[in-house]
Amino acid sequence: MTPKRPKWPGITWRPCVRESGPWILGVNPWVYDFAAYNLWARPAGLLVCLDMLSKAGARTALMDCMDRTWQDQPWPAAGYTGAGRYPRTVLPRPGVLADVPRQYSRYGLPGDRVEKALARLDPPPDLILITSIMTYWYPGIVAAVRMLRRLWPGVPVCLGGVYATLCREHALRLDVDLVISGPLEDEDNWAKVWNLLGSSPPELPRDAGMSLDTSFYTQSGYSVIMGSRGCPFRCSYCSGYRLYPGFRQAEAGLLFEHIRREYMRGIRDFAFYDDALLVNARNLLIPLLDKIISSRMEIRLHTPNALHVRYLDLEVCRLFYRAGLHTIRLGFETGAFGSRPDRKLASDEWSQGMHNLLQAGFEKEQMAAYVLFGLPGQDNAEVLQSIREVRRWGIRPELTQYSPIPGSEMFEEAKNYTWLDLDDPLAHNNSIWPCVPGGFTWAKRNYWSRIAAGA
Numbered sequence: 001m002t003p004k005r006p007k008w009p010g011i012t013w014r015p016c017v018r019e020s021g022p023w024i025l026g027v028n029p030w031v032y033d034f035a036a037y038n039l040w041a042r043p044a045g046l047l048v049c050l051d052m053l054s055k056a057g058a059r060t061a062l063m064d065c066m067d068r069t070w071q072d073q074p075w076p077a078a079g080y081t082g083a084g085r086y087p088r089t090v091l092p093r094p095g096v097l098a099d100v101p102r103q104y105s106r107y108g109l110p111g112d113r114v115e116k117a118l119a120r121l122d123p124p125p126d127l128i129l130i131t132s133i134m135t136y137w138y139p140g141i142v143a144a145v146r147m148l149r150r151l152w153p154g155v156p157v158c159l160g161g162v163y164a165t166l167c168r169e170h171a172l173r174l175d176v177d178l179v180i181s182g183p184l185e186d187e188d189n190w191a192k193v194w195n196l197l198g199s200s201p202p203e204l205p206r207d208a209g210m211s212l213d214t215s216f217y218t219q220s221g222y223s224v225i226m227g228s229r230g231c232p233f234r235c236s237y238c239s240g241y242r243l244y245p246g247f248r249q250a251e252a253g254l255l256f257e258h259i260r261r262e263y264m265r266g267i268r269d270f271a272f273y274d275d276a277l278l279v280n281a282r283n284l285l286i287p288l289l290d291k292i293i294s295s296r297m298e299i300r301l302h303t304p305n306a307l308h309v310r311y312l313d314l315e316v317c318r319l320f321y322r323a324g325l326h327t328i329r330l331g332f333e334t335g336a337f338g339s340r341p342d343r344k345l346a347s348d349e350w351s352q353g354m355h356n357l358l359q360a361g362f363e364k365e366q367m368a369a370y371v372l373f374g375l376p377g378q379d380n381a382e383v384l385q386s387i388r389e390v391r392r393w394g395i396r397p398e399l400t401q402y403s404p405i406p407g408s409e410m411f412e413e414a415k416n417y418t419w420l421d422l423d424d425p426l427a428h429n430n431s432i433w434p435c436v437p438g439g440f441t442w443a444k445r446n447y448w449s450r451i452a453a454g455a
């Protein structure tokens with residue numbers, strides 16, 4: 001029987017090329033955390049999956065618990081670039097986090113409204129895909145699965161994403177039918193998902209893994225761009241290579257088409273999600289920026305995931321300037337240049353990159369440099385030195401608290417510097433300062449904020 005086109009207000013339906021494919025609901029669950037700020041967030045992994053599945057013949061829909069979704073849904077006003085706060089509900093802290101002196105909250109849409117909207121689905125989906133982003137956000141998945149089981153006890157639920165990949169053993173304990181670790185476009189994973197639907201796997205679409213379906217966001221002020229997957233670096237604090245071994249870049253022309261489509265529906269702000277956007281710039285970034293410049297589209301580009309400063313030569317900086325780079329976040333990480341955990345930035349490269357950005361015309365106010373804070377055994381003097389070096393250029397240092405991530409080289413070392421049991425993903429939360437002696441306190445936080453502000 002051909003499924004009817006489901007009618008329910010607020011959830012976007014993406015028309016599919018075929019009329020008879022299975023119909024699949026994607027769910028981006030709530031965030032449970034001590035802090036959450038929307039830096040152009042989108043569940044990119046899930047959007048990539050839905051893109052592949054719909055190109056392979058499925059009908060797809062999305063419930064994003066972190067998106068405003070309904071016109072009449074109260075939501076904190078976003079800034080002019082689309083970044084902003086989320087609504088939140090304060091919750092009791094879970095056991096292992098009971099002593100953390102911060103409020104713990106659920107961020108995103110009200111649970112009852114989400115449940116009521118989903119309950120109107122007719123017919124129910126054939127399959128539900130839940131994504132996971134930060135490992136320590138898993139309570140949001142537990143809450144979403146409980147709701148979905150209440151609604152449709154018989155519909156198979158498949159979990160994938162960062163948490164499902166890095167904490168597989170933990171994820172297997174949740175009440176889901178299938179846990180997928182790694183990219184959906186891996187042939188084994190692709191087959192497992194279609195088998196759960198009772199079908200044999202169709203061929204993967206040509207751009208599988210590189211294209212994301214952002215058309216679900218009908219009233220969005222911003223969009224995301226993913227020019228590459230993976231990262232050629234092996235930083236000891238990062239789990240990137242576990243999530244995506246290898247490095248693959250999109251075709252500049254296809255990426256430009258994505259931006260142009262979004263532009264045509266009124267979107268002006270675009271955030272890059274790449275880990276290594278500037279690597280092989282001749283292959284992707286330079287042709288992409290050239291195309292944006294020639295098109296005369298007036299857009300703002302944002303790099304919340306940080307740029308590798310050593311690749312910021314004058315040509316790239318000038319093209320970025322003309323194409324509309326607006327929010328510049330730089331990976332400074334640590335001023336102890338000789339013993340850096342990433343070994344990817346030397347002191348003269350940092351100075352050269354800064355010179356090039358300024359010479360290209362960027363304002364210092366547009367920039368901030370991420371300084372790693374709370375690394376296992378990190379000396380305060382090193383953080384102070386980093387802050388001083390960044391401030392010497394008149395730009396803002398932004399302290400990024402370390403999160404111990406399973407699968408990273410530094411994870412084992414982190415275990416020796418924390419009072420927490422890192423087998424529980426809740427303990428990976430960067431907001432609790434898991435490897436700082438004594439953990440997070442407001443006094444320490446205020447001290448470091450003052451230092452970072454130059455007091």
Ligand code: B12
Nearest residue numbers: 041042044045129131134135160161180183184238239401
């Ligand atoms: C973009 C990004 C961000 C963005 C926002 C992301 C968001 N949506 O909220 C910004 C810049 C804001 C950010 C911030 C931070 N981030 Co970040 N971020 C990333 C990054 C680079 C890309 C994520 C992504 O979208 N990838 C692209 C998609 C396509 O890949 P994917 O999600 O893995 O999806 C594939 C598969 O997993 C699978 N899949 C996904 N979902 C599903 C679902 C189903 C059902 C199936 C079958 C398959 C499946 O198929 C997909 C397609 O192949 C990752 C690193 C990485 N390379 O993944 C880090 C990463 C997720 N971040 C990380 C960290 C540490 C942070 C920060 C804590 C940094 C800091 N110290 O401040 C902050 C925390 C922010 C917060 N508290 O809100 C860590 C994870 C930490 C953890 N414990 O989980 C990562 C892994 C990087 C690392 N260092 O190892 N981040």
